[in-house]
Amino acid sequence: MADYHVFEAAPEGTPPANFVHLHVHSDYSLLDSCAKLDDLVAKAKRLNMPALALTDHGNMFGALNFEKLCHVNGINPIVGEEFYVAYGSHLEKNDVPYSHKGEDGDRQAHYFHLILLCKNQKGYENLSWLSSIAYQEGLYYGKPRIDFELLEKYHEGLICCSACIAGELPQLLLAGRESEAEELALKYKNLFGPDHYYIELQDHGLEDQKTVNKMLIAMARKLDIPLVVTNDIHYIEKEDWEAQDCLRCIGFKKNMNEPHQTMGAEKHEWYFKTEQEMRQLFPDCPDAYENTVKIANMCNLTIKQYKTQELKECLPRFELPKEFQTHGDEYTKNQDDYMRHLVEEGLRKRYPKITPTIRQRAEYELGIIFKMGFSGYFLIVWEFINWSKSTWDNVNNCAKPYIPIGPGRGSGAGSLVAYSLGITDIDPFRFKLIFERFLNPERVSMPDFDVDMDFDYRQDIIQHTRDLYGDPQVGHIVTFGTLKPKNCIADVGRTLGIPLAEVNMLKSKVSENLKTKLKNCFDPPNEKFPDGGQLAEFRHDPRYEKLFDLALKLEGCKRNTGLHASGMVIGLTALPNWAPVFKDSKTGEVGVQYTMDIIEPCGLVKFDYLGLKTLSLIRYAEDIINKHKKSGEKKFICAEVSETDKKTFDLFKRGDSVAVFQFESPGMQKILRQFQPEKIEDLVALNALYRPGPLQFIPNYIDGKWKPETIHYPDPCLEPILKETYGVMVYQEQIMQVSQRIAGFSLGGADMLRRAMGKKKPEVMMSKKVEFEEGAIKQGFTKEHADEIFDIMVPFAGYGFNKSHAAAYSVLAYRTGWLKANCPAEFMAANLTNEITSTDGLPVYIAEARRMGLQVDPPDVNRSDSNFDVVDGHIVFGFRGIKGMGNSAANAIVKERTQNGPFKNFMDFLERMITVKEDIVDEETGQKKGEKLAINKKAVEVLIKCGGFDNLDQNRPTLIANLDPAWTYTEKKVSGGSDGQISLFENTGEKEFADYKFEVIPDSTKMEKLNMEKELIGCYVSGHPLDDYQKACEKATLNSQNITRESKAAKSQHAAAIESGAKPWQLKNTEKEYVAIGMITELRPIVTKKQTTMAFAKLQDYTGTIDLTFFPKTWEQLSKKIENDKVYAFRGRLDTSPDREEPSFIIEAIEDPEMLKNRAIQEIHIQLDDGFKEEQQIFSLKEFLFGNSGSCSVYFHINAGESSYTIKANTQLSAPGTNEFLEKVKSMSFVKDAWLF
Structure with missing residues (x-):
């Protein structure tokens, strides 16, 4: 629940205001008001105003927060909205015929404004419905509109004001339609009642307002309709007018220095005025001021809120099987019975034998769930997960695909009931998980299952939920x-x-x-x-x-x-x-207008549908593997793989974890090599530790494995709890268990202690510490020892990770590791499919596939599928990854080839594909309105350029040159030669066509082909410009994959040096020199303010690009040697300027990559951790180097306090200049980095 500020009261002696602002916009009137809710309520309180309204444009986004904020500050909240009202029906898209411009000054108006205010809960409910219907049915030019017919249905409990100059009454009067205006005013008066419809007066200095105000006053007197004075508040103080104008310019994408619609901003009057300022506007209408207070007194709204224990009654209901409807209307008992039945079934499937321990745990969990009334929540989650895993849709009675669901996420994996229901696939006994971390019987809060699902099918699961419960009952959250x-x-x-x-x-x-x-x-x-x-x-x-x-x-x-x-x-x-x-304007999806932190008390329980691309990846890999299985072979299911596979753990031990879920970062790879995991539990701990907080404890954890003598327990009795993590408190669950063992806390109480420690609120911490001490003394510990253990626990409570989540995600990580170790081609093809539209991701995974010894082939009309595939051990590029190739074209090619065999040549392809049609469907009606070719000429050209026909009869230039005439020839041939003309001769049968004769063009160069691939696919596929320089590339110390990491490290060192007193100009660049190799692109010389020339460029390597900077002196020396699309080796340093967001490589020298690839590595540089000083570490490094001598000199980089040093090792120490040796050095716990030179 959100926290609400209590603001300073009005100065002592300030009389209560006899005026209330009823026309107020907050910043929830998006990009149209810079007045924040806190500032509005604070000023109202400071001015001693008894009430305040909120009437944002076309929405209620801020209504609930506003209502709560007002109540805690002793102000009567008047929840409202300034609606957009359609001219005619809200279902029709009509403009206002007599309005000359819209709000932005550029267009005719599409709607009017109208203020509605809530009197009570009924009014709030009707306001909610009006606001909702406006969005769902009345959107026009992005504005949600209502109409009079809707007001007739939903006016109860509402007070109506005629609004600002954009209201329908002022617009009619300005258009000279006085009689229509009077009719409209009476229409509203009759609908809302004599005391519930008000004619609004505003004066912001606008000429139109001065004109219309006289007419409004006269009309109100004539028709006996009360007046009310308002100010159209859009900012707090008068001097904020320019900020408001700026905000609107942001919204309309205008330049403030150029002419633009200012909404009268230059008048500076749209601010939160005092009562005295307001009373100066209409001194002849005192009743209009009194009416503001009268309206405020009629409004008495406290929005209905539900306590957590009441939410179970707000959950949706799905039909239980008839045999579980035995308690009549007692739905909760029926739910409990059905859930127990499902749990019993699940336990029998999960466990060959249900032991007393399992039975006791299941009964304990069910007892808590039933007591708290949460069976309904579990059943709702069970239903959509069960539906996802099924291949039959029970709602629509049709077949459906199996949709992968994650093994678990978050604390829900600690529940045996969830495991038995199939909500999770993590055995809580195996991983020693705690139910109370998920559902605490001592702290009433809704359970919260985070459900990972196949990213590609998330929308299908959401649609199933809509089908089951009804579309109006299901929505997103804003x-x-x-x-x-x-x-x-x-x-x-x-x-x-x-x-x-x-x-x-x-x-x-x-x-x-x-x-x-x-x-x-x-x-x-x-x-x-x-x-x-x-x-x-x-x-x-x-x-x-x-x-x-x-x-x-x-x-x-x-x-x-x-x-x-x-x-x-x-x-x-x-x-x-x-x-x-x-x-939502982007997706068209419906969502509630309140944010996640305040939605639950409204009676709406959140369910998490998380699309996870890793699950899509696993499905893609399964599909490829199963696609190539022989008939009758057992279907491969990744979830069933052995969890003790040697090849998989060898992969983790090598740190070969690129593309492995949760373990692919370079830092994690290093830790894997250091720790050498041997079981999934090891992965669980490493996953939990590799986070910003607990990262500092990883060396202790690793030492605990290799040096058992370093393990320390805060108390011997804690060894059973901390033994699996070598004495380090890794998991939140361990904090709970320590509290239970030392202080005798229940697990529910221990969870509350853990939460209090994590929030670090001093007053709460102190009371919990006393409680801990008292409990420890009862358990036989001294107060001093209890305090010592408590103080050890506190930082870990903040750092500790949820073991249930770490276990679930580590199981998923293991499965991706298994795929990489055992089915490498299928795994990398699946990764590439997952990144098929990402020009950043594709080159990274293509490079990784090649590093693994896999061949990646370009698109091929006879081998490619829509997605990446594996054919004869090669990864083949998928059609969907080609720019300009739609899904329908890709699917049509695959379907035609599957049904009628491979394409024999280019003309065979054209003749077969030019007859394949697809339906044209009307987007609004869903009805077929015609047909079109499944693949058009442009798509064929794209296929040619990226190599799709390279394995057929003609080269790329020949096909491009002949495409137009060949297409025309084929069209005539498949239509029987008819061109619409009447023949002089009798039709004696099908016209015979001679074979098409190609005009043959010389083939493209390798570089030309690669450039075409890069243009259409986003990366090089059939080869790479650097392929001839692979050996040289191995000696590069900077590349597109490590530059960000290297740059951050360099900037940190730079900042530390500045803090120690160094001057910026003394440390412009890092001490470390790098070599980068790649192809120059986007070379761009510029003239500086000093009239010298420098240059920028990009360096393309195997996985991406590096930004290059050539300063004037360097550019003068190198400019004649450098041109686009050529391969170079550059020597230089990283730019550490804090004003550079993206890393940049500052070039100092150039080398011929041909020379570099034959040059021997001469140096190895080792950067030691700041804490490197222990005698044992020095001895270990010395022994290691003596045992691995080679031809390279060794240099150590050491940080000592505020200084840093580079020291050349004794000549007796040398090392081999190999990548294998470099990786061994990097895996040492006290080595920060290492590089060859």
């Missing part, structure tokens, strides 16, 4: 993008017309720390923000001062909506009965 420091600088800078390069420079100085605020970038560094002050030197720079002034005001404003990546809600009834819904 998220909000906000103006964070970096994008705030970018957006404001753009609206001010500041050059992009300068904006990027300022952005780059903002810390990556997610908690950083712009203020921290101007304030000096402190303990909480050690990297603060990055923008201090620019704060009052005349070029940027206005940017920062505006950015500070706009920072944190809501910018856009999105959908939660996994969260879904399922209502007992239609969602608007519980919370308003909206329609």
